[in-house]
Every structure is written in C-alpha cells, then in structure tokens.
Amino acid sequence: MMKTFIRSALVALLTLALVIPSAAASVTPQTIEAGQSTWEINQITTAPTLDGTVTAGEYPTTRRWNVGDPGTVSSLKEGKTYGYVDVNIGYDAQYLYIGAVVQEDTFAVKKASGTYSAFVFHLGCNMKDDMLSAQQYIEATLAINENGSEFGGISVISYDENGTQKKSWDYMKQLNAQMKYSRGTDGNGKAITTYEIFVPFDVIKAAYGLDKIDTKAWFNFSVNHRDDDGTSNGSFGWYNPLTDDQQADLMIEFNFSPKSLYNFIAFVGTSAAETTAAPAETTTAAPVETTAAPTTTAPAVTTAAPAQTPATADTGIVLAACIAMAAAAVLALRRRETN
Amino acid sequence: MNKSHLSRCLAALLAAMTLLTACGGDGGSGEQTTPTTTAPSAGETTASADDGPALDAYGREIIEADLPDVKFEGETFTVHTRGNVEKYEWLAEEVTGEALNDAIYKRNHTIEDKYGITLNIVAEGSWSDYSSSTLPKLQASIQANTGEYDLIAGYSAPFANMATTGMLYDLNTLQYIDFDKPWWWQSFKEASAVNGINYFGLGALSLSAIYSMAAVFFNPEIMEEVNSGVDPYQLVLDGKWTWDKMNELGANAVKELDGDNAMGAGDRWGMAFVNGANTVNMYGVASGEKLSTRNSDDTISIDVNVEKWGNVIDNMIKLINSENALIASEGDCRKMFINGQTLFESSWLYYAQTQIAPAVEAYGVLPVPKMNESQESYHGWIQGGMHMYAIPVDVKDVERASILTEAFAAETYASLLPAYYEVILKARYFADEASSQMMDIMYDSVDFDFARIYDGQIGIQTTIKDSVTAKQNTFASSFASFKKVYDKKLSSFLSKVETNAG
Numbered sequence: 001m002m003k004t005f006i007r008s009a010l011v012a013l014l015t016l017a018l019v020i021p022s023a024a025a026s027v028t029p030q031t032i033e034a035g036q037s038t039w040e041i042n043q044i045t046t047a048p049t050l051d052g053t054v055t056a057g058e059y060p061t062t063r064r065w066n067v068g069d070p071g072t073v074s075s076l077k078e079g080k081t082y083g084y085v086d087v088n089i090g091y092d093a094q095y096l097y098i099g100a101v102v103q104e105d106t107f108a109v110k111k112a113s114g115t116y117s118a119f120v121f122h123l124g125c126n127m128k129d130d131m132l133s134a135q136q137y138i139e140a141t142l143a144i145n146e147n148g149s150e151f152g153g154i155s156v157i158s159y160d161e162n163g164t165q166k167k168s169w170d171y172m173k174q175l176n177a178q179m180k181y182s183r184g185t186d187g188n189g190k191a192i193t194t195y196e197i198f199v200p201f202d203v204i205k206a207a208y209g210l211d212k213i214d215t216k217a218w219f220n221f222s223v224n225h226r227d228d229d230g231t232s233n234g235s236f237g238w239y240n241p242l243t244d245d246q247q248a249d250l251m252i253e254f255n256f257s258p259k260s261l262y263n264f265i266a267f268v269g270t271s272a273a274e275t276t277a278a279p280a281e282t283t284t285a286a287p288v289e290t291t292a293a294p295t296t297t298a299p300a301v302t303t304a305a306p307a308q309t310p311a312t313a314d315t316g317i318v319l320a321a322c323i324a325m326a327a328a329a330v331l332a333l334r335r336r337e338t339n
Numbered sequence: 340m341n342k343s344h345l346s347r348c349l350a351a352l353l354a355a356m357t358l359l360t361a362c363g364g365d366g367g368s369g370e371q372t373t374p375t376t377t378a379p380s381a382g383e384t385t386a387s388a389d390d391g392p393a394l395d396a397y398g399r400e401i402i403e404a405d406l407p408d409v410k411f412e413g414e415t416f417t418v419h420t421r422g423n424v425e426k427y428e429w430l431a432e433e434v435t436g437e438a439l440n441d442a443i444y445k446r447n448h449t450i451e452d453k454y455g456i457t458l459n460i461v462a463e464g465s466w467s468d469y470s471s472s473t474l475p476k477l478q479a480s481i482q483a484n485t486g487e488y489d490l491i492a493g494y495s496a497p498f499a500n501m502a503t504t505g506m507l508y509d510l511n512t513l514q515y516i517d518f519d520k521p522w523w524w525q526s527f528k529e530a531s532a533v534n535g536i537n538y539f540g541l542g543a544l545s546l547s548a549i550y551s552m553a554a555v556f557f558n559p560e561i562m563e564e565v566n567s568g569v570d571p572y573q574l575v576l577d578g579k580w581t582w583d584k585m586n587e588l589g590a591n592a593v594k595e596l597d598g599d600n601a602m603g604a605g606d607r608w609g610m611a612f613v614n615g616a617n618t619v620n621m622y623g624v625a626s627g628e629k630l631s632t633r634n635s636d637d638t639i640s641i642d643v644n645v646e647k648w649g650n651v652i653d654n655m656i657k658l659i660n661s662e663n664a665l666i667a668s669e670g671d672c673r674k675m676f677i678n679g680q681t682l683f684e685s686s687w688l689y690y691a692q693t694q695i696a697p698a699v700e701a702y703g704v705l706p707v708p709k710m711n712e713s714q715e716s717y718h719g720w721i722q723g724g725m726h727m728y729a730i731p732v733d734v735k736d737v738e739r740a741s742i743l744t745e746a747f748a749a750e751t752y753a754s755l756l757p758a759y760y761e762v763i764l765k766a767r768y769f770a771d772e773a774s775s776q777m778m779d780i781m782y783d784s785v786d787f788d789f790a791r792i793y794d795g796q797i798g799i800q801t802t803i804k805d806s807v808t809a810k811q812n813t814f815a816s817s818f819a820s821f822k823k824v825y826d827k828k829l830s831s832f833l834s835k836v837e838t839n840a841g
Binding site: 164248 | 471820823
C-alpha cells in the first residue's frame with residue numbers, strides 16, 4: 001500500500017515536472033535565439049587568390065541577396081537601390097575568406113570627403129549567450145574610392161555593462177593586411193564592386209581572449225547609399241532586427257539592448273570539393289543565385305524561433321532535479337523491497 | 340529666477356540698452372583696466388517709481404546674497420568646467436572690449452577682490468569625450484579625495500549620472516546655498532530633486548543654459564517678401580504661433596532656385612530641421628506633454644499620456660517631413676540659413692551667438708511654436724549642453740565652497756547675466772527690439788522634466804525619437820513594451836541614489 005502510494009506520487013511528480021516547468025521557470029531572454037538566420041558556410045581546400053576579383057569555384061559557398069528578399073532589411077529611399085549583393089565565403093583553420101560582390105551602377109556614397117563605395121560587415125566569435133558576448137565583434141568598413149584608392153577600417157568593438165561602446169583600433173594593421181577591392185562589370189555588363197578580405201582567426205581570438213573559434217559566429221553585412229550632398233538614402237543589409245518586446249526583455253536582463261542582433265554563419269565541415277551544388281560562375285557573369293549555401297544536406301539557411309518559449313537552463317535544472325529525485329526515490333524503494 | 344521684473348521695466352531696460360550701445364563697440368586697449376563697455380553693475384540703481392524696493396538698471400529688485408563678511412586671503416577657488424565652451428561662462432583672462440568677455444572678467448575680479456581669493460579655472464573635455472574621459476577623471480579625483488575642485492560645472496547630460504555616486508553634496512544641506520534667491524532656477528530645483536536631494540544647481544551661473552535654449556530663427560527679408568504684413572512677434576504674443584502657422588508661412592517661401600526642377604540644397608526652403616534627437620526633443624517639449632510625473636508624496640512616475648503623445652508624434656512627423664521643410668545636418672541647416680535659403684530654422688541660441696550673428700545682418704528669434712492654438716502656453720527646451728553646478732564631497736572646505744558658489748551666482752545674476760542676456764542677446768546680437776519680449780517668453784517658459792534631466796538613466800526620449808525619425812508612429816506599442824524597462828531603470832536609479840546618498 002505504502003509502496004503503491006509512493007510510486008503514484010513519484011509518477012505524479014514526474015508528470016508535473018514534464019508538464020509545467022515552463023510555467024515555473026522564469027523567461028530568460030536569449031541573445032542567440034532571437035530569431036536569427038543561420039547560414040552554413042563550407043570549409044575551403046585551396047585559399048582564394050587575393051586580387052579583388054572573385055572567380056568561379058574560388059569560394060565554396062556563395063549566396064545572393066536582393067533588396068526585398070526575406071531576411072534582408074532595407075531603408076533605401078525610392079529610386080536608390082542595389083542590383084544585388086553576393087557574398088562568397090569560405091574558411092579554413094587560419095582564415096575566414098570573404099569575397100563580396102555588389103552590383104551598383106555608380107559609386108553609392110557621395111560626400112564632401114570623397115565619392116566611394118563601401119561594404120560593411122561585422123563578425124563576432126564569442127558565442128556565449130549573453131549580451132556582452134553578443135556585442136563583441138569586429139566592424140569592417142571596406143571602401144574603394146572613385147580614384148581607385150582603397151580603404152579598410154577595421155575596429156575591435158565591445159560594450160560595457162552599461163551599453164557603452166568601446167572601440168579599439170589596436171588590431172587594425174593585422175586585420176587590414178589582406179584585402180583588395182576593384183570595380184568592374186558582371187556577365188550582364190552591370191557595374192560591380194568587389195571586396196576581398198581574408199580575416200585571420202588568430203587576431204580575433206587574441207582581440208577577445210578566445211581559446212578557439214566556435215562552430216558558429218555572428219555575422220552581418222550592409223551597404224549604405226548616400227546622395228551627392230551627403231544625405232543618407234538608407235542602407236540595405238542582412239541582420240536581425242529585434243522587436244520592441246525583445247529589446248525590452250534584453251534590457252531588463254542585461255541592462256541594455258541593441259536594436260538588432262546579427263545573424264549567424266555556421267562553419268560546416270563539408271569540403272568544397274564534396275559539394276554537389278553548381279559552383280559560382282565567373283565574376284563577369286552574374287553569380288549563381290541561391291537562397292542557400294551549396295550543401296548536400298539539409299537546407300543551409302535556418303531561422304531559429306525567437307526566444308518566446310523558455311527552453312532555458314532553468315527548465316533543464318527543474319527537470320534534472322525531478323528526475324534525480326525520482327531516481328533516488330526508486331532506488332530507496334528497491335532497497336526497502338530488497339530488505 | 341524671476342524675470343517678471345525685467346518685463347515690467349522695459350523702459351528702463353531700453354534706456355540702459357541705448358546707453359550701452361552708445362558706450363559699446365569702441366574696442367579694447369588691451370590694457371588690464373576695469374572694463375567700461377559692459378553692462379552697468381548691480382551697484383547702479385534706479386529708484387522705483389512708487390518708492391518700493393530699489394531697482395537695478397534692468398528694473399530688477401536689488402537682492403543681496405545672505406553671506407558672511409569673510410576673507411579667504413590667498414586661497415584658491417578651483418572651478419572645473421567643460422572645455423571649449425568655458426569662455427562663455429568662466430574664462431576671461433584680460434579685458435578685450437568684447438562685452439561678454441569683459442563682463443566675465445569683471446565678475447571674476449569682483450569676487451576675487453571681495454573674498455581675497457584667486458580663481459583657478461580648469462577647462463577640459465568636450466561634449467564628445469566628457470562621458471568617456473572627463474567624467475571618469477573627475478570621479479577618480481573625488482574618490483581619491485584630492486580636494487582638487489571646489490565647484491564643478493558639469494555637462495548636464497552625462498553629469499546627471501553623478502547623482503547615483505554619492506560623490507556630490509546635497510546642496511540643500513549647505514548653509515549658504517539659497518535656492519530661494521533669484522539666481523537659482525526654482526523650476527529646475529523642483530524638477531531635478533531626487534528623493535528630496537538636490538545634487539545640482541542651475542541658474543545665473545549657467546549661461547550655458549541660456550545659450551542652450553531652443554529657438555526658431557527667421558529671416559526677416561524672406562518674411563517680408565513672401566508673407567508681407569505678417570508680424571511673427573505678434574503671432575507669438577497673440578498665442579497664434581503654432582506648428583501649422585510656421586508650416587503655412589514657410590510654404591510661401593519655398594522656391595526652386597538652382598533650375599534643376601527638384602528641391603535640394605541649392606533651393607530656398609520654408610523650414611529647416613536638424614536631423615536627430617534634438618529636433619524631436621525641442622518639439623516634444625514644445626507640445627507641453629510631460630514624460631514623468633512628480634506625485635504628491637514626491638515620488639516620480641513615468642506616467643505618459645499615450646494618447647496625447649501619439650497625437651504629438653503624429654503632428655511632429657507631419658511638420659518635420661512637410662514638403663516645405665529641409666531635414667539636414669546641423670552644419671548644412673546653419674549654412675543655408677546664413678545663405679538666406681531658409682525662412683525658419685529650428686536651433687538654439689548658441690548658434691545665434693557664435694555663427695549667425697557674425698554672418699547675418701538681420702535675423703529674428705522666436706520661441707519654438709506651440710503645437711496648436713488651444714495649447715495654453717509655450718514650452719521651452721534647454722538641450723543637454725548646459726552646465727549643472729555641483730560641489731564634490733571631497734572639497735577641502737565645504738563652507739567656503741558654498742559661500743563662494745553663492746557669491747559667484749549672485750554676482751553673475753547682478754552683473755554678468757544682464758550683460759549676456761539683456762545686452763548681448765538683445766541689444767547686440769538680436770538687432771531687433773521685439774526679440775526682447777521673445778527672450779522673456781522663452782526664458783519664462785522653460786520646461787524641466789525629471790525624465791529628461793535624467794534621460795541617461797531612464798531612456799524614454801529615445802522611444803519618442805525613434806517613432807518620429809522612422810516616420811511611423813509606433814509610440815503606443817513601443818511604450819507598452821518598454822514601460823517595464825523605464826520603471827526598472829527609474830527604480831534602480833532611485834535606489835542607487837538612496838544607497839549612496841551621504
């Protein structure tokens with residue numbers, strides 16, 4: 001009788017633990033589960049040639065973004081637009097290789113300081129799920145002036161707990177060492193700007209005190225449009241805007257929140273040679289229009305559900321505690337039965 | 340401060356201004372002599388018409404500071420002030436013949452002589468590095484108990500953070516700081532109090548508060564050309580100076596000038612607004628809607644009337660994005676106004692003083708308009724560039740610091756403020772007598788709000804700015820989302836103040 005009662009109680013306890021943990025646990029906002037997309041990028045076997053152009057098969061992963069595509073964010077004014085932005089990408093143990101091709105009829109930025117085009121990306125490798133980690137990234141502005149001169153401004157950014165940005169240029173020389181840009185035309189005779197940069201992982205690890213590079217990294221890009229008089233005509237990019245509710249939750253948890261968080265690139269082990277997707281054509285032809293990276297497995301771009309549901313550490317702890325209690329009780333019962 | 344005396348005694352003021360204009364502008368010899376081109380000192384009095392209290396040359400009742408007759412012979416009084424604008428408040432190394440400089444010089448020497456002290460001005464930092472460099476340095480100095488500074492003129496936006504540190508004296512507890520005197524701004528004292536504590540004082544000492552006042556400049560030539568017979572000053576006095584009226588008058592000024600058949604930087608605009616938060620803040624305040632409430636028990640709540648604010652934001656989006664309006668950078672707006680390409684420019688007095696006056700022969704100044712005629716009064720905004728005054732807890736002699744702070748404030752009110760406010764702004768810079776009344780209205784209508792003074796700790800201004808700049812009025816939903824954040828931040832702020840208060 002007693003045993004039956006205890007068993008019943010244990011079953012009820014376990015059932016309760018499985019059914020209601022979400023109600024019992026507090027909702028902890030997640031910086032890495034805020035609705036971001038993940039773009040799987042492939043490992044590279046032969047390093048690309050750093051020459052400011054992208055040739056067929058040079059990069060194992062390529063993706064085209066058009067203004068208006070799902071997941072892109074555009075504030076471009078009417079009549080101010082880009083044909084496309086192709087990001088060709090790959091990695092090996094030493095570098096992240098990026099070759100960005102932007103179709104733009106003219107240099108998009110016109111300011112008193114000069115007329116130029118620019119491609120901006122952010123790369124963060126600290127994947128701990130908290131706001132300060134999410135706000136550790138390099139900010140790279142790659143720009144080519146109409147007179148052909150090139151400029152690369154790469155800063156190392158972090159934030160303090162009050163949300164104040166700290167920017168360092170200490171690693172700029174090392175990060176700037178390998179980049180090359182050019183203006184040209186694509187296969188359809190459209191004007192393109194190409195930005196090639198090889199980012200050394202060791203520098204990022206040193207900048208942020210990381211032991212290793214995780215299997216994922218924060219990533220975004222944007223291109224900005226400015227008029228002759230310097231007036232902003234908006235920008236176009238790939239990042240993950242946060243809703244007001246998400247920002248508010250993050251502010252409550254971490255004291256500050258950006259208006260958006262970056263998406264992810266995921267480093268997959270598939271070598272470029274093993275992929276079955278058609279390689280990118282040539283820089284003079286329009287790059288292959290893909291919505292997913294060329295892998296042979298599951299779709300490469302996934303979108304995590306926003307952290308509305310508390311699949312949190314709290315839930316895990318509650319479950320683990322319940323299971324441990326149940327196991328201990330069953331053991332005790334067995335001992336009593338044995339005795 | 341009570342300015343009503345000034346308004347009542349306009350005749351005396353005009354007489355004084357005539358005298359000053361006659362005396363001024365003769366240049367300086369460069370010798371260290373007592374300036375003769377500045378405003379009359381507080382010692383120059385006029386008898387009141389009805390045998391009432393004696394009035395000064397500006398028609399104000401002469402009020403003395405209640406301070407002991409003491410000397411601090413040979414001692415140094417050190418004031419820390421933000422760099423690059425310090426010359427408008429503290430720095431005057433010699434008589435130059437420039438009225439403001441000479442008035443500062445005279446004020447400084449009057450107090451130095453009276454109390455036997457040497458004034459030491461430490462001016463460092465700018466708006467861009469005050470948070471990251473100057474403020475941490477000040478905090479480190481106070482924490483190290485160096486006693487380095489007797490008085491701090493802090494850049495208000497970031498300096499407000501000091502309320503949570505326990506590093507400043509509650510000015511209410513200092514015997515010789517008398518907030519009831521007209522050289523302190525009562526409405527600021529009331530709005531900025533935290534848990535009954537006043538770490539900051541604002542008043543005559545803060546000339547930066549006056550030059551940080553929001554204003555609308557207008558070009559009288561364009562006004563006459565396109566709105567002949569319209570007197571903008573009278574519109575203000577009649578309570579008819581509204582957002583719609585400014586837009587309506589501005590519409591008549593719009594003109595395609597450069598022949599490209601598209602409105603741009605080469606054309607003439609009705610209105611110019613600087614892109615960014617300052618424009619949103621000045622018009623938000625001008626609407627009369629508050630962001631916080633001081634309750635009867637002296638507690639603070641972030642109680643926003645969402646419906647009314649939604650209406651304000653709708654109207655602001657409509658005004659700023661009017662086809663008659665140019666939205667541009669601060670520099671471009673100023674350049675176009677100086678070039679005669681804008682009828683109305685929304686800005687603040689600092690630019691009249693430093694850039695417009697030297698470049699433009701005639702211009703007018705108006706308060707920021709009311710949202711609509713049904714609004715009871717004008718509401719003026721002072722942007723965060725103003726200096727708030729505080730006494731650090733490590734000061735070597737707090738009694739001396741309070742005496743000298745009060746003495747400088749009283750003397751500034753008596754001699755420097757009129758020189759700056761009445762002479763510089765009215766007679767010299769604003770070559771237009773009617774702007775005297777406008778200045779009075781602007782001064783009297785300044786609106787302080789706890790949530791704006793401590794916005795760095797609460798952050799609600801951003802939500803409004805984002806709604807306006809996005810041109811999508813999402814304020815109601817955004818406020819609903821962020822209300823818990825404001826409440827938490829407010830609670831945390833008040834708690835830190837309480838914890839660290841001496």
